Amino acid sequence: MSGMIGEGQRSRSASSASTFSSSLPPDENLNGRLSDFTSRHCSVLQTPPARKAKRIRFYRNGDRFYKGVMMAVTPERYRSFDSLVADLTRALVENVNIPSGVRTLFTMDGQKVGGLDELEDGKCYVCSGLGETFKRVDYSANRVQSGKLKHRKSLPSMHQPSETTRSPTSRTSISDVIRPRLITLIRNGTRPRRVVRLLLNKRNAPSLDHAFSSITEAVKLDSGAVRKVFTLSGAQVTQLEDFFGSTDVFFAYGNERYSREDFDLDVEEYKAMQSYRKGFRNIPWMPNTSSKPGQRSMGSQERVDMRIPANMPKMPVKTKTTQYSGSQDSHENTSAIPPAIRLKYQVGKVIGDGNFAVVRQCIDRSTGTEYALKVIDKSKCHGKEHMIESEVSILRRVHHPNIIQLVAEYDTHSELYLVMELIKGGDLFDAIASATKFSEKEASMMTRNLASALFYLHSLNVVHRDIKPENLLVQIDRHGTKLLKLGDFGLAQVVTEPLYTVCGTPTYVAPEILAETGYGLKIDVWAAGVILYILLCGFPPFVSTNSDQEELFDHILTGHYEFSSPYWDKVSLSAKDLIAHMLQVQPELRFSAEDVLDHLWLAAGGVEQLKVYRTTNLHISPQDTFAHSSDFAINMDVRRSGTKPKSWNI
Structure with missing residues (x-):
């Protein structure tokens, strides 16, 4: 009975609903049907959602x-x-x-x-x-986890303070303390104990834990990880700042016991430590540097004596000439330039020539901006087409204020036309020949420009391989300051593995290239160190008195150079310190381009540039390589032969 009643009620409800629906006005009834249709088919009409990250x-x-x-x-x-x-x-x-x-x-x-x-x-x-x-x-x-780091029982208690638990003020002060620095480590063990060198910087030592980890990898204790580090006086290192203080010699221990006698060096250990320091042998004992290091600052207004002593060593002969010395009419042969170029640019006189190309001055008709038009004759490049294409390929990818910029390119059957940034100040070689040497303020500005360009290239794993004054163009800003722009990527290459090709220019070539043990990005820093040395005294650190190439290479391989008097008497200790770090024979101890920018002699004006160039979104695929010769210089590219190259001219 109850079931029948229920069915009757449902029947009446359905009937009532039907009657109510049919009694609605026509528009309201239609809207109801459309709403029902939309709700049933909306999933078909909607755009598929984006894939979840x-x-x-x-x-x-x-x-x-x-x-x-x-x-x-x-x-x-x-x-x-x-x-x-x-x-x-x-x-x-x-x-x-x-x-x-x-x-x-x-x-x-x-x-x-x-x-x-x-x-x-x-x-x-x-x-x-x-x-x-x-x-x-x-x-x-x-x-x-939960705002705190997990407790690591394996680490001694002195490691426990972490940067994640420090206040922002504390973290900033730690960052200010970290400067690239070479330290000497004495490994605990049987005497004579092993002495090793380690370059600490903000990449491998941003915290005390990271510093201990880097030291562990360097010294390789038999007992495992380094747990305790002591200074030469026996004081235990308990904070990161201790590695960047006045002492640079440390003892590395694991969990083993130690005694006060451990901090005394025997004769063999002392000799080993001194041999590691020979690259810095002249810095603390220069005749006129008895004053405190901070007494003469980089920006000192003291007048620099530019007189040239009679017995001053000479600069090497310039390896290339970019200025055109011909007598032809300035607009000769411009009719051969494609109409598309002449329509956009007013093509002017020849301002440079080389093996494969000539360079003309041109002006953008719409903006009035002056550019350099490089015209590459393809008929002179038979067998080297891939080299030209590689140079253009790398120029397309790089964008940096201290690197010559490619503006546009036009390719025809017989020529390749490159519209490039025009720099009117000549090259650095000519500037050095004119001024002999520069003040520390000028030299630091130019070194910062070069280091910034190298840091940018090296972040893309691109090595230039021919850093020299002839390849650095000088731009004078409205304040009269000399700014450098790096050009000539004729030997540039992406580094995916150690390189062995012997190439470059003898005066600036790094020791690992001559040793043929394999090289990478830091050969550019060596060459930049040679240039910095020249800027401050007017001649290179490695010279041969008799123009003997073998003697020159021997000096480079051993890292033998001097801060000789009187040329270096008035140069600050900080500048010499930077040069000594850039001219380290061992690449792993040599500064990187970023370390150069972080050095106190340059850091004052380089911090903002470092922030900007770290954020670059440019990428060069590791498969792309660039190895070729320049249009404006004959660069020796000698394959591995087991001997030092004989054909270089000094």
């Missing part, structure tokens, strides 16, 4: 102290694996040491990642540099 944490291979960086990976943001790798390099470079940039990604169990589609949301991966094998460490030990 994969939130992934990336660690640095072998660095158990770095907490990693979290990144959102989407197909829209990263269209290729190379673009992700480039972005990771930029994200990691401020916190960890990865000289060659990120090259490989590993899963947490050591499997190599081959593409973007293999990355999984919420997972962690390890970033590796060139040629590195996967290192199994506890990467998650330093992850932040």
Whole structure:
């Protein structure tokens, strides 16, 4: 009975609803049907939602102290694996040491990642540099949980203060303390104990934990990780600032016991320590530098004596000439230039010539801006077409205020036309010949320009390989200050592995090129160090009295040079210190371009540039390489022969 009643009620309700619906006005009834249709079919009409971003944490291979960086990976943001790798390099470079940039990604169990589609949301991966094998460490030990770091029992108590728990004020003061510095480490063990050198900077020592980790890798204690470090006087290092204070000699220990006698050096250890310091042998004992280091500042207004002593060493002969010395009419042969170029630019006189090309002055008709028009004759480039294309390829990619800019290019069957930035101040070689030497203020400005350009190139893993005054063009700003722009990328190459080709210019060539042991980015820093030396005294650090190339190369290989009197008597200790770090024979102890910018002699004006150039979004694929000869210089490119090149002219 109750079931029948229920059915009757439902029947009446349905009937009432039908009657109510039919009694509605026609428009309201239609709107109801459209609303019902829309609700049933809206899923078909809607645009498919964008794919969800994969939130992934990336660690640095072998660095158990770095907490990693979290990144959102989407197909829209990263269209290729190379673009992700480039972005990771930029994200990691401020916190960890990865000289060659990120090259490989590993899963947490050591499997190599081959593409973007293999990355999984919420997972962690390890970033590796060139040629590195996967290192199994506890990467998650330093992850932040509930605003605090996990307690690491394996580390001594003096390590416990972490930068993540410090106040912003404290963190800033620590950053100000860290300057690139070479320290001497004496490894605990049987006497004579091993003495090693280590370059500390903000990449491998941003915290005390990182510094201890870097020392562990350098000294390789039999007992494992370094747990305690002492100064030469026996004081224990308890804070990061201790590594950047007055002492630069330290003893490295694990958990083993120590005694006061351990801090006394025997004869062999002392000799080893002195041999490591010979590159700095002249700095503390220069005749006229008995005053305090800060007494004469870089920007001192003291007048610099520009007189040339009779017995002063000479500069090497200029290796190339960019000024045109012909007598032809300034507008001769401009009719051969394609109409598209003549329509946009007013082409003027020849201002330079070389092996494959001539350079003309031109003016943009719409803006009045002057440019240099480089005309490359393809008929003179048979067999070298790929070299020209490589130079153009790298110029297309680089954009930096201290690098000559490519503005436009026009390709025809017989010529290649490049519209480039015009610099009217000549090159640095001519400026040196005219001024002999420069004040520290001028030299620091030009060195900062060059180091900024090199830091930018090296962040892209591009090595220039022919840094010399002839390839640095001088621009005079409205205040009369000399600014440098780097040109001639004829020998530039992307570094993906050690290089062995012997090339460059003898006076500026780095020792590892001559030794043929393999070289990388830091050969450019060596050449920049040679140039800085020249700027401050007027002649190069490595010379041969009899123009003997073998003697010159021997001096370079041993790093033998002097801050000789009277030429260096009035140069500050800080400037000499920077040169000594740039002219370190061992590449691993030599400053990087970023270290040069961080040095106290330059840092005052280089900080903002460093911030700007770190944020570059340009990327050169590791597959692209650039190795070719210049249009305006004959650069020797001698393949490995097992002997030093004989054909260089000094």
